[in-house]
Amino acid sequence: MNQDTREPRVTVVMITHNRRVEALSTLDRMTTLPDAAPIIVVDNASEDGTAETIALRFPEVKLMAMTENLGAAGRNHAMDLVNTPYAAFCDDDTRWQPGALTRAADLLDAHPGLGSVTGRCLVEPDLREDPITPELRDSPVPGPHWLPGPALLGIMAGLTTVRVAAFREVGGFSTRMWLGGEEELFALDLAARGWWMCWAEDIVIHHAPSHARDPRRRRQLGIRNTLWTLWLRRPVRSALRRSGVVLGSAPKDTATLAAVAEALRGALWVIRERRVVPPAVEHGLRLLEESQRNSAARRYVG
Known part of the structure; x- marks a missing residue:
């Protein structure tokens, strides 16, 4: 046809x-x-x-x-x-x-x-x-x-x-x-x-990356959303450990502080919506951690 x-x-x-x-x-x-x-x-x-x-x-x-x-x-x-x-x-x-x-x-x-x-x-x-x-x-x-x-x-x-x-x-x-x-x-x-x-x-x-963007705000949202995803779907120990990795790799500035504050303000929503992924998915996420840690694409800059 x-x-x-x-x-x-x-x-x-x-x-x-x-x-x-x-x-x-x-x-x-x-x-x-x-x-x-x-x-x-x-x-x-x-x-x-x-x-x-x-x-x-x-x-x-x-x-x-x-x-x-x-x-x-x-x-x-x-x-x-x-x-x-x-x-x-x-x-x-x-x-x-x-x-x-x-x-x-x-x-x-x-x-x-x-x-x-x-x-x-x-x-x-x-x-x-x-x-x-x-x-x-x-x-x-x-x-x-x-x-x-x-x-x-x-x-x-x-x-x-x-x-x-x-x-x-x-x-x-x-x-x-x-x-x-x-x-x-x-x-x-x-x-x-x-x-x-x-x-x-x-x-x-x-x-063709647009120049019409606010990189600082995008960084804030990226950090906030990453934290929320960890808290919503990962087991407690993994969520805490990975949160530490994310914040440890982020610049120590007011943008990062604002992202954390936004994430914490959503805590009640996170508690209501939290559903931990199945063990097989968590296993896959753990296997990804090393490549993510070394990734040039996961730098909270801007």
């Missing part, structure tokens, strides 16, 4: 906020792929004309203009509208390369136990591998023999295609996390439900 006449298997879900130039550039690329897929864009209450310009220039894109910035949870609203079996997350500064969406769908078709597949990120302009790549390629997490790539216990949303049924089963991204490391909790919930995640080298995504 000709590819063009097939029912789509993947929907692209993109979130954006006040990055009109980046969002338009990404949509230029994503709408002209040879394996282009339906696209849903969630505009998180941009004030720079992003939503209006997308509506004018890309009438074929389904646009959801939010009245407040929902962060990563904006994806949850888009997922309510997805009617394909798979959804590929796309940030406003990431661009899936030709064939990547098709390859991701093929892997998910072939492996019903696979909840998500994460691709290989090349950073523009010189297309070097993202620093997280060695962690993914050399993941020590044990996986079943049928898994088509290294088993993961974490994802990077902008590089990942998910099985929609699995996403809905775990309830999507936490609204409390907002943005910054929100994928960690989502991935652990997938694993706890028995869904496998893997990395695939031949699914390629380019990342």
Whole structure:
């Protein structure tokens, strides 16, 4: 059957906020792929004309203009509208390369136990591998023999295609996390439900990092969300030990102090929502600790 006449298997879900130039550039690329897929864009209450310009220039894109910035949870609203079996997350500064969406769908078709597949990120302009790549390629997490790539216990949303049924089963991204490391909790919930995640080298995504960001606030959110994920899902001893590692590696400044204060203010929520992962998942997380400790991608800077 000709590819063009097939029912789509993947929907692209993109979130954006006040990055009109980046969002338009990404949509230029994503709408002209040879394996282009339906696209849903969630505009998180941009004030720079992003939503209006997308509506004018890309009438074929389904646009959801939010009245407040929902962060990563904006994806949850888009997922309510997805009617394909798979959804590929796309940030406003990431661009899936030709064939990547098709390859991701093929892997998910072939492996019903696979909840998500994460691709290989090349950073523009010189297309070097993202620093997280060695962690993914050399993941020590044990996986079943049928898994088509290294088993993961974490994802990077902008590089990942998910099985929609699995996403809905775990309830999507936490609204409390907002943005910054929100994928960690989502991935652990997938694993706890028995869904496998893997990395695939031949699914390629380019990342053109936007300069329109607040690195200090992103660092605060990253630390806070990492602590929350530890406290929500790890056994007490592991949570305390890893919290010490995270804080020991973070700069000793007011941004880190503010992140810890935010995390502590969420303590009652953590207690209510705490569900420790199964022993097999905890075993995999322990195996990951050394590579995470040595990772150039896990430095709380900014």
